[in-house]
Amino acid sequence: DRVEVIRDGEFIATKPIDQWDNDSLITAMVGRSLDNQFPKEFGEKSKEPMLEVDNVVEAGVLNNVSFKAYGGQILGFAGLVGAGRTEIMRAVFGADPIDSGKIKIKGKEVHIKSPRQAIHHGIAFLTEDRKGQGLVLAQTIRTNLILANMKGFSSGLFLNEKKILEAGEQNIASLRIKTPSIDEIVGQLSGGNQQKVVIGKWVNTDAEIFIFDEPTRGIDVGAKVEVYNVMNSLVKQGKCVIMVSSEMPEILGMSDRVIVMRGG
Structure with missing residues (x-):
């Protein structure tokens, strides 16, 4: 009232x-x-699919799931919780084993058995549970930003602190992470800023395919727009963005194509 x-x-x-x-x-x-809650921008769609999923089956969870995702586009995944949206993303990322089906990246079949292999194939996965799976809350922003690409920030056996600092400061500026310093503990940040750290972690890899699972859950409307702008910038670079969301306005406002799932 x-x-x-x-x-x-x-x-x-x-x-x-x-x-x-x-x-x-x-x-x-x-x-x-906020003049526009969903600041949709359009990229140039790649001629060939960047990711192809063909008849993937996971017993009792996924039932012959097939789709194609293109570079320069946002592919939205809609459906109720439990419809199998997160499960297919975990299967693509190698977090859960599949019983049958094929996954192709840029037309070439790949066999992804673990997240490590998925990262090697250029896939980034922002999980819906940022606190439990996306971040190490007791560690600093500096540490969290390099977790998905330790090798890229190493010189031989040792971490290259200069390179880490430079990339970290760049992430904080470009993603507008509100923090007193790069050495702030991630658990002390607001939900929106934690989500931006997760995005920064994946931007610091050589990923071509970005999977965002419920990217704006639990963050304020201002931070949501900033997350959408990050997606727009990835699309303009020709990257492939897949967005799983339970929010219909978000799906309709930001997607180029939408796939609906129900019962796996």
Whole structure:
């Protein structure tokens, strides 16, 4: 009946519901107006699929799932929780074994048995559970940003601290991660900034295929737009972006093509 808005620990406003609309509520929450909640930009679709999944079966979970994902596009995956969206992504990433089916990258069949092999084949996977699977919360931003590509930040047996610092500062600036320093513990950051650290971790790999599983769950509307802008920049670079989401406006607002799943 009434809505009260709090921002940064301070009371902002309270009004009867008929005096609020979507835009005024967002402005009160974020502290600035967001002209476009879904700033969709279009890239150039690759001629050939970057990722092909052909009749993948995982007993009791996935039933002959096939799809093609192209560079320069966002492919949205819609469906209810438990429909098999996350499960097919985990199968592609080698986190769960499949019983049958083929996976091709740029037309060539690959046999991915582990996430390590998936990373080697240029796949990045931002899991829906950022705290449990995407980050090491007790470690610093600096450490988390290099976790998916330790080799790339090493000189021989040792980590190259200069290279890590340079890449980290660049990630913080380009992703607009709000933090006192690169050595802040990730567990101390807000949900939106934690999600940006996860994205930074994958941007620091040589990935061509980015899988975003519920990328904006639990983060504020301002941070959501910044995540969408990261997706746009990847699409403009010709990368392949797959977005799993339970939010229909997000699917409709940001996808080029949409795949719907139900019951595996």
